[in-house]
């Protein structure tokens with residue numbers, strides 16, 4: 001709860017805008033918090049000027065909303081949201097790479113680990129794979145029966161594995177590949193629905209542009 005925030009003169013208004021990154025002092029009352037003071041670290045208002053970054057920013061917030069409960073603390077995810085917003089704002093790397101990385105880290109940090117290292121059936125070590133099964137997500141080795149999963153190309157599997165393990169701070173070194181990113185988008189979308197149990201809506205806007 002923020003008193004007087006709807007007034008244009010309220011100093012609290014910028015702190016509470018969607019996508020604003022602020023440090024807030026909250027007082028816990030009965031069932032709700034009251035915002036008493038705070039300061040703005042970055043408003044990320046540049047993201048609102050571009051329909052793509054605006055949509056991707058909303059999508060990140062929607063994923064957080066879907067996968068966490070009120071008062072839950074997740075430092076890794078928080079760091080990922082802030083870093084993703086800076087990448088979207090500064091355009092230091094393709095928006096699509098930022099979003100695919102965020103989806104993979106969201107799964108990782110909400111307890112839905114992806115296994116790129118061992119066959120999901122016989123547990124033998126694998127380097128790459130052209131077949132995946134989920135949930136839980138695993139590649140399948142060349143010796144095991146391929147059923148109840150989907151074929152993907154080795155290049156998609158390998159890039160996805162690299163993207164899953166790389167520190168988000170280093171994703172600016174990655175090159176955009178349309179085919180690979182589109183394939184990962186489809187797989188991530190399925191993984192989010194099967195792992196989190198809901199389908200996000202924010203990206204639907206981009207389909208009509």
Ligand SMILES: [Zn+2]
Pocket residue numbers: 119120121122123124140141142143144
């Ligand atoms: Zn196997």
